[in-house]
Amino acid sequence: MEKDKEEIQHYATTPVRTRTTMKRRAWLGGAATAAVVLVQTAFGKRMQAAVTHAEKSIQDTTKKLGTPPGVLGTRSPFEVPRKKPSDTSSRTPLQDLYGMITPSDLHFERNHGGVPQIDPERHELMIHGMVEKPMIFTMAELKRFPSVSRICFVECSGNFRGGNETLTPQEICGLTSQSEWTGVMLSTLFREVGVKSTASWFLAEGADAAVMTRSVLVSKGWEDAMIVYAQNGEAIRPEQGYPLRLLLPGWEGNTSVKWLRRLELSDQPFMTREETSKYTESIGDGKVRQFSFVMDARSIITFPAYPAHVEKGWIEIRGLAWSGRGKIQAVEVSTDAGKTWAPARLQDPVLDKAHTPFRYIWQWNGEETEIMSRAIDETGYIQPTFRQLSDARGGSKGGYHFNPITAWRVKRTGEVLLQPEAGRK
Amino acid sequence: MRSLFGLGTVPAPLIAGRNRPTIFQAGGRRALYVVVLAFALTSCFFRNNEVTTGESAWPATSGLGRVATAAEIATLDIDVRPDGQGLPPGSGTVREGQLLYQQKCARCHGRTGVEGPYSALVSIPSDTTRKGKQEKTVGNYWPYASTLYDYIRRAMPYDSSGSLTPEQVYSLTAFLLHANDIIDSTTVLTNQNLPQVVMPAREMFVTDDRKGGPEIR
Numbered sequence: 001m002e003k004d005k006e007e008i009q010h011y012a013t014t015p016v017r018t019r020t021t022m023k024r025r026a027w028l029g030g031a032a033t034a035a036v037v038l039v040q041t042a043f044g045k046r047m048q049a050a051v052t053h054a055e056k057s058i059q060d061t062t063k064k065l066g067t068p069p070g071v072l073g074t075r076s077p078f079e080v081p082r083k084k085p086s087d088t089s090s091r092t093p094l095q096d097l098y099g100m101i102t103p104s105d106l107h108f109e110r111n112h113g114g115v116p117q118i119d120p121e122r123h124e125l126m127i128h129g130m131v132e133k134p135m136i137f138t139m140a141e142l143k144r145f146p147s148v149s150r151i152c153f154v155e156c157s158g159n160f161r162g163g164n165e166t167l168t169p170q171e172i173c174g175l176t177s178q179s180e181w182t183g184v185m186l187s188t189l190f191r192e193v194g195v196k197s198t199a200s201w202f203l204a205e206g207a208d209a210a211v212m213t214r215s216v217l218v219s220k221g222w223e224d225a226m227i228v229y230a231q232n233g234e235a236i237r238p239e240q241g242y243p244l245r246l247l248l249p250g251w252e253g254n255t256s257v258k259w260l261r262r263l264e265l266s267d268q269p270f271m272t273r274e275e276t277s278k279y280t281e282s283i284g285d286g287k288v289r290q291f292s293f294v295m296d297a298r299s300i301i302t303f304p305a306y307p308a309h310v311e312k313g314w315i316e317i318r319g320l321a322w323s324g325r326g327k328i329q330a331v332e333v334s335t336d337a338g339k340t341w342a343p344a345r346l347q348d349p350v351l352d353k354a355h356t357p358f359r360y361i362w363q364w365n366g367e368e369t370e371i372m373s374r375a376i377d378e379t380g381y382i383q384p385t386f387r388q389l390s391d392a393r394g395g396s397k398g399g400y401h402f403n404p405i406t407a408w409r410v411k412r413t414g415e416v417l418l419q420p421e422a423g424r425k
Numbered sequence: 426m427r428s429l430f431g432l433g434t435v436p437a438p439l440i441a442g443r444n445r446p447t448i449f450q451a452g453g454r455r456a457l458y459v460v461v462l463a464f465a466l467t468s469c470f471f472r473n474n475e476v477t478t479g480e481s482a483w484p485a486t487s488g489l490g491r492v493a494t495a496a497e498i499a500t501l502d503i504d505v506r507p508d509g510q511g512l513p514p515g516s517g518t519v520r521e522g523q524l525l526y527q528q529k530c531a532r533c534h535g536r537t538g539v540e541g542p543y544s545a546l547v548s549i550p551s552d553t554t555r556k557g558k559q560e561k562t563v564g565n566y567w568p569y570a571s572t573l574y575d576y577i578r579r580a581m582p583y584d585s586s587g588s589l590t591p592e593q594v595y596s597l598t599a600f601l602l603h604a605n606d607i608i609d610s611t612t613v614l615t616n617q618n619l620p621q622v623v624m625p626a627r628e629m630f631v632t633d634d635r636k637g638g639p640e641i642r
Contacts, residue, residue, distance in 0.1 A: 126493050126501055134493040141489040192486060203504055209586045211579040262501050271507050271569045273576040277561060292633040325637040379637030392641045
């Protein structure tokens with residue numbers, strides 16, 4: 001009995017990688033080879049890198065007691081999705097995910113002064129400026145207001161990379177993620193403080209080292225803006241703004257100010273650094289577009305996509321589509337380099353301003369071709385080709401709010417490569 | 426004003442609890458009568474939870490939060506608008522700014538503001554060696570001088586943000602405006618004249634005119 005207890009204790013507290021006893025490992029002996037075959041899937045290369053010899057040896061799970069219930073769930077050691085960080089951001093591995101929700105720890109990150117560590121007991125939200133009654137709310141108070149949950153995407157407007165055929169969906173546009181957010185409608189707080197009818201803009205300010213600020217239209221505040229404290233059923237992750245962030249559905253991610261501490265109502269925009277020198281884009285004739293808040297419709301095929309290899313025969317083409325202007329109405333897929341298009345199946349429910357997974361069954365005959373998708377939203381906007389977008393913006397080849405069709409070249413070898421500057425026609 | 430129970434528009438005072446101090450105090454009895462009356466009048470089929478959780482059940486004020494004092498607001502309210510609102514009293518010089526720049530900024534932005542490694546701040550149109558880089562700088566891309574003051578004050582230096590005095594921020598702003606050939610070397614920058622500075626990039630900026638629909642913009 002004592003020994004059993006000890007063994008269970010050992011099992012519960014020892015990291016998976018070192019769990020197997022000497023005796024058991026010896027008994028399993030030459031099973032390691034079979035384990036390698038077992039994990040040789042599409043993502044085999046990475047799995048093998050992450051799985052130890054001992055883990056591969058655990059073969060017959062019906063003959064070994066499993067892990068007892070724990071206090072926190074874990075990811076299988078066979079699954080190693082990773083964000084891709086740079087100095088200032090970290091990208092969601094779109095090609096490794098399923099369905100419409102981004103796991104919170106894989107939500108993309110963008111910060112301008114690092115992730116602050118904030119004690120929620122000391123964090124407050126101040127609302128002042130053109131209001132009847134300037135007020136301060138504690139976190140506990142904000143959580144007592146009538147709450148609302150909604151699912152929507154958050155996308156950085158600087159979410160386009162191209163020019164190289166060995167880019168993954170994560171590298172091309174991994175600065176978009178989707179969560180269920182919970183909080184209080186900003187309109188509820190606007191009523192609480194009595195926003196004056198002459199107020200047309202408000203400043204949102206974060207408590208990070210950049211003291212991030214953006215000017216937002218008051219109309220968005222009345223429409224669907226939220227002050228959120230929860231993400232996918234738990235408190236917001238620090239990287240996403242713990243303990244409090246602004247959420248502006250459909251608008252460029254930078255405006256959904258994280259670590260939110262202050263809102264100031266005004267009758268004019270504040271012209272902060274981010275909305276003048278940064279999140280603005282060239283549109284030709286020497287003009288620069290400012291306050292481009294809404295994210296236009298976009299889609300991307302996430303499978304098959306670089307670095308996947310495919311085989312001749314039936315392939316389910318999978319991807320994501322989204323629009324900051326409303327619901328996705330349709331996604332069309334082309335498997336002949338943009339000559340013909342056919343509708344993909346959309347995953348229900350199709351939500352307002354939300355990532356909408358799409359699927360399309362394709363029988364590949366083994367000949368080289370290009371596959372691509374285009375999103376159509378409920379306003380009738382059709383995701384443009386690179387050329388259409390560039391032409392509309394005076395030859396611009398990227399920058400903020402750049403949402404062209406992404407095409408993948410499927411080679412006879414089964415290799416899938418990004419077709420740079422897709423859909424040039 | 427919203428339609429309740431098919432009765433058409435209901436005046437605000439009739440909406441449940443509107444005049445109560447807080448939704449969390451036990452004061453909903455009168456509100457309940459209104460709701461019951463509405464049910465009786467319309468013999469309606471609404472599920473009960475629509476009555477108790479609908480937005481119409483919310484009071485005008487929750488009683489949550491506290492009034493922010495002027496001192497509390499002043500502590501956080503550091504933003505500066507293009508019209509100068511928010512600028513603290515004070516002044517700074519190009520000469521002082523140049524010294525500060527070398528001490529606190531050159532490490533990241535380069536000795537003269539063009540070398541990097543991080544954001545170039547200065548445009549020198551005559552410098553042909555940098556042709557093709559076309560970096561966005563204060564001189565060629567920033568539409569308002571107020572933004573410079575606001576941003577340096579809140580976020581710079583990168584590893585010690587919020588450490589500069591108002592005078593230091595005025596001086597750094599003056600130095601960068603001068604380096605970009607926007608003000609002359611003798612200008613003393615103050616809360617009075619900073620909003621008057623006209624930036625070369627101002628005329629480039631247009632407000633978003635995309636509206637959805639088929640047009641690609």
